[in-house]
Every structure is written in structure tokens, then in C-alpha cells.
Amino acid sequence: MSEFKLPSLGADMDRGRLLEWRVKPGDVVKKGDVVAVVDTTKAAIDVEIWSSGTVQDLLLQPGDDVPVGTPMLRLADDGEPATVATQPPRMSAPPQTLMSAPAPRVAPPAHAAPPPAAARRRISPAARKRAEELGVDLNKLTGTGPDAAVTIEDVLRAGAASTAVAPPIAAVGAAPISERASAMRQTIAAAMARSKREIPHYYLATEVPLERATDWLARANAERPVTARILMAALFIKATALAAHKYPEMNGFCRDGTFEARSDVNVGVAISLRQGGLVAPALMNTDSKPLDDIMRGLTDLVKRTRAFSLRASELSEPTLTLTNLGEQGVELVQGVIYPPQVALVGFGKPTRRAWVEGNTLRLIPVVSLSLAADHRVSDGHRGALFLAHIRELLQQPDTL
Amino acid sequence: MDPAEVRTTIAQVLATIAPEVDLETLDARAPLRDQVDLDSMDFLNLIVGLHERLQIDIPESDYARLVSLDDLVAYLAAKAAR
Numbered sequence: 277m278s279e280f281k282l283p284s285l286g287a288d289m290d291r292g293r294l295l296e297w298r299v300k301p302g303d304v305v306k307k308g309d310v311v312a313v314v315d316t317t318k319a320a321i322d323v324e325i326w327s328s329g330t331v332q333d334l335l336l337q338p339g340d341d342v343p344v345g346t347p348m349l350r351l352a353d354d355g356e357p358a359t360v361a362t363q364p365p366r367m368s369a370p371p372q373t374l375m376s377a378p379a380p381r382v383a384p385p386a387h388a389a390p391p392p393a394a395a396r397r398r399i400s401p402a403a404r405k406r407a408e409e410l411g412v413d414l415n416k417l418t419g420t421g422p423d424a425a426v427t428i429e430d431v432l433r434a435g436a437a438s439t440a441v442a443p444p445i446a447a448v449g450a451a452p453i454s455e456r457a458s459a460m461r462q463t464i465a466a467a468m469a470r471s472k473r474e475i476p477h478y479y480l481a482t483e484v485p486l487e488r489a490t491d492w493l494a495r496a497n498a499e500r501p502v503t504a505r506i507l508m509a510a511l512f513i514k515a516t517a518l519a520a521h522k523y524p525e526m527n528g529f530c531r532d533g534t535f536e537a538r539s540d541v542n543v544g545v546a547i548s549l550r551q552g553g554l555v556a557p558a559l560m561n562t563d564s565k566p567l568d569d570i571m572r573g574l575t576d577l578v579k580r581t582r583a584f585s586l587r588a589s590e591l592s593e594p595t596l597t598l599t600n601l602g603e604q605g606v607e608l609v610q611g612v613i614y615p616p617q618v619a620l621v622g623f624g625k626p627t628r629r630a631w632v633e634g635n636t637l638r639l640i641p642v643v644s645l646s647l648a649a650d651h652r653v654s655d656g657h658r659g660a661l662f663l664a665h666i667r668e669l670l671q672q673p674d675t676l
Numbered sequence: 677m678d679p680a681e682v683r684t685t686i687a688q689v690l691a692t693i694a695p696e697v698d699l700e701t702l703d704a705r706a707p708l709r710d711q712v713d714l715d716s717m718d719f720l721n722l723i724v725g726l727h728e729r730l731q732i733d734i735p736e737s738d739y740a741r742l743v744s745l746d747d748l749v750a751y752l753a754a755k756a757a758r
Contacts, residue, residue: 494737498735498736498737501733502727502733502734503728505720505736508716509716550696574717578717602715603715603716604709604713604714604715
């Protein structure tokens with residue numbers, strides 16, 4: 277028997293709110309299966325389970341807002357007899373916000389019977405926090421959550437009643453855009469402040485001629501149907517991944533001052549959201565994927581990020597981040613490392629520039645390539661070799 | 677193909693990429709990507725969406741001609757007529 281806990285969802289995303297279960301007691305699951313959808317400030321995240329077995333019971337209810345590390349479900353491991361049907365109901369009072377009963381998909385009706393006077397009131401931490409912020413008196417609220425627990429929606433409703441601002445929130449649903457945008461801003465602020473506080477950044481930049489890559493791409497895309505075309509971004513991602521594999525001190529996590537290099541390269545791709553905000557989910561095993569797979573993966577990742585639908589592993593597993601300003605941007609970006617990663621690679625806007633090669637001066641597309649890296653783990657010399665290797669790889673686009 | 681029909685199709689595809697954009701508020705003669713903030717991926721998705729709805733092949737070498745909304749309408753209307 278093992279407990280599956282809410283996994284890490286990336287730096288400074290330390291809580292999640294259960295939106296729905298994708299499994300029920302008795303279901304057989306294998307490693308990587310999505311067992312639940314959890315709302316965070318950045319996305320509604322599909323939570324994948326880390327081991328195989330049979331779901332014994334579910335420990336959370338939809339609507340519960342809990343910290344990372346909270347037990348979510350109990351799993352009978354493979355080979356262990358599952359006792360779902362015969363297990364007697366748990367009699368001890370579950371800890372606050374935890375539930376042992378299978379979760380109903382639909383929230384109970386509003387104005388459920390108030391809890392017995394003797395019972396401890398169940399108030400989710402998020403609801404308590406919002407109540408403080410909004411000046412809502414929790415004692416005057418009728419909880420509509422499981423066991424008449426006071427949910428964040430109850431607090432928001434009460435807050436709206438007193439301020440005449442009606443929040444359009446369903447009983448159990450994803451947060452509305454405006455609330456998510458402000459929560460996301462706070463999450464980004466926390467992660468970036470931590471980065472600037474803890475990580476001694478050093479910065480390098482170089483210019484990369486893109487003539488060969490541009491010509492190669494034009495030829496490749498001319499033969500491809502519109503649905504299979506590749507963007508320059510895919511070449512940048514692949515070159516960065518291959519270079520990260522060769523320079524392991526750029527690829528991994530630094531926690532409590534100790535660096536752990538990773539053998540797999542999962543390039544986090546910074547994706548801006550139209551309504552503001554930023555998410556940098558991982559393209560898993562980037563270095564071993566052909567360009568076509570990277571392009572398909574990138575297309576899918578951008579689509580899902582903007583639809584707020586990501587996997588937990590995509591948020592917790594990027595081993596370094598790439599930011600690509602693209603054609604609408606400016607020439608140079610100097611990034612902020614996303615902790616606990618140790619490097620951020622930036623590509624600016626490609627521009628046509630006068631370029632000297634040998635004794636000739638020509639007009640070619642050029643892009644600035646930059647690195648922000650962690651001085652606790654590497655120094656400028658290695659960082660420079662890393663960038664030079666990316667530049668070199670982009671001169672041989674057919675090998676990517 | 678009627679340019680008005682083409683325009684409606686562009687609006688439909690654009691709505692899937694940039695839902696906040698109202699085509700009527702755009703300057704049809706000014707660069708589209710500056711007004712709507714379409715990155716390379718957005719622009720490719722626009723081209724793919726137009727290709728799927730209108731069955732028109734849009735080679736990458738023609739992208740440079742597709743700057744404004746008017747350019748796009750004229751290009752697609754002419755291609756659809758063939």
C-alpha cells in the first residue's frame with residue numbers, strides 16, 4: 277500500500293486545487309496515467325501517477341485546495357490484493373480538507389444543512405486566506421462544500437455580496453481569467469524574485485549567422501504540406517538541447533546549493549499567453565527527438581499552454597529554459613533563470629545584417645543568442661563554449 | 677471566391693488563435709501581425725487553418741506578400757478563383 281501525493285508543479289507553485297478525479301477506487305493504473313486534474317495559477321494540470329497499482333481510495337474532494345505533498349490517493353501496489361470492496365469505512369476524523377469517501381463529481385446543493393455545533397468547522401486554507409483578504413467573517417458563512425466545509429467560492433460569494441462585485445465562479449471549476457492572471461503574476465513574481473535573490477547570474481551573448489539555417493528551412497518547407505512545416509524555433513530548441521547534453525552543467529537542478537546534473541534534456545519553452553503571463557513547460561527528451569517530433573510537440577505544447585491544460589511533469593521537469601522572442605520581438609533578451617534550473621538560453625529577433633565572413637561582406641539573417649547561467653554551478657568560460665556549440669550546430673541544420 | 681466570404685473565413689480562423697481580436701477594429705491595410713501580435717506559431721496556425729477551410733495551398737515563399745488583411749483577402753480570393 278502506498279500513498280500518492282500531489283507532486284511538485286514547478287517553482288513556487290506550491291498548491292493545487294482538485295478540479296476532478298480521473299480515476300475511482302478499484303481502477304487499475306499504471307505509471308504515467310493521469311489520475312486527476314488540479315488547478316494552479318498557471319494551468320489546469322493533468323496529474324500523472326508515478327507508480328502502478330490499484331486505486332484503493334481517494335483522499336481529496338473536488339474543490340479541495342491543498343499544498344504540494346498532500347496525500348491524494350492510496351494505491352494497492354501491483355501484486356498486493358486490493359481491498360476496495362471489503363474495506364470498512366474509516367472511522368477516524370480525516371484531517372482538515374482531506375476526505376476518505378469517493379469524490380462526487382457534482383458539488384452538493386447550496387445551503388446544505390449546517391454542521392453539528394460540536395463539529396470542527398472545515399475551512400480550506402485558501403478560503404481562510406481569501407476571507408482575511410476580503411474581510412469576510414467566516415463564522416457567518418454557510419459552507420457548501422463536502423461536510424458543509426467552507427469553500428473559497430463561499431468566501432468569494434460573501435465577499436461579492438458585501439462589495440457588489442459578483443465573481444462568475446462555478447461551484448467546482450477553473451478559476452476565471454482575471455483571477456488567474458493576477459494569481460499567475462504573483463507566481464511569476466515569487467519565482468523570479470527567488471531567482472534574483474538566490475542565483476548569482478552571469479550573462480553572455482553572441483551573434484549567430486542564420487543564413488544556412490534559413491536556406492535549409494526554406495528548402496525543407498517548400499517540399500512540405502502546410503501542416504508539416506517547421507519553424508526556426510524548432511531548430512533553436514534542438515540545437516540548445518544537443519548542446520545542453522554536451523555541457524551538463526547547464527542542464528539540471530540546483531537545490532540548497534547542490535547541483536544535480538540530469539542525463540535527460542527537457543527543454544522548457546517560454547510561452548507567452550495572449551492575456552499576459554508566461555509558462556515554460558517542458559518538451560520531454562528534447563535532445564533525442566527528430567525535428568519533426570519537436571515541431572509537433574511544440575505546436576501541441578503551445579496549444580495546451582494557452583488552453584491552460586498541461587501535465588504535471590511538463591511543469592516540474594524542464595532541465596533548462598529557452599526563450600525565443602521571435603519575429604515580433606527585439607534583438608536581444610537577457611533572461612532570468614527559472615529555479616531550480618541553472619541556465620536560460622535566449623534567442624532574439626532574427627534581423628538582416630551586414631556580416632563579414634572571411635574577406636567578404638554580405639547581407640544575411642543574424643540572431644542574437646544569449647545565456648543567463650548560475651555561477652554556483654558553472655563559469656563564463658564553460659558558458660561561452662556552450663553558446664559557441666549552439667552556434668556551431670545551427671550552421672549544420674541538416675544534422676539537427 | 678467572394679472577398680467577403682474570404683474575410684469571414686479569416687475572421688473565423690483568427691478567432692481560434694486570437695479570440696480577443698475584432699476584425700472590424702483593425703486597419704485592413706496595415707500589417708496584420710503588428711496589430712494582432714501574432715508570433716510565428718500563430719501565423720503558421722492561421723495559414724494551416726485557412727488551408728484547411730479553403731483547400732488553398734499557401735507556399736511559405738508567399739508569406740512575404742501576406743502582410744495586411746487586405747493582402748490576405750486578395751491573395752486567397754484570387755487563389756480560390758482558380
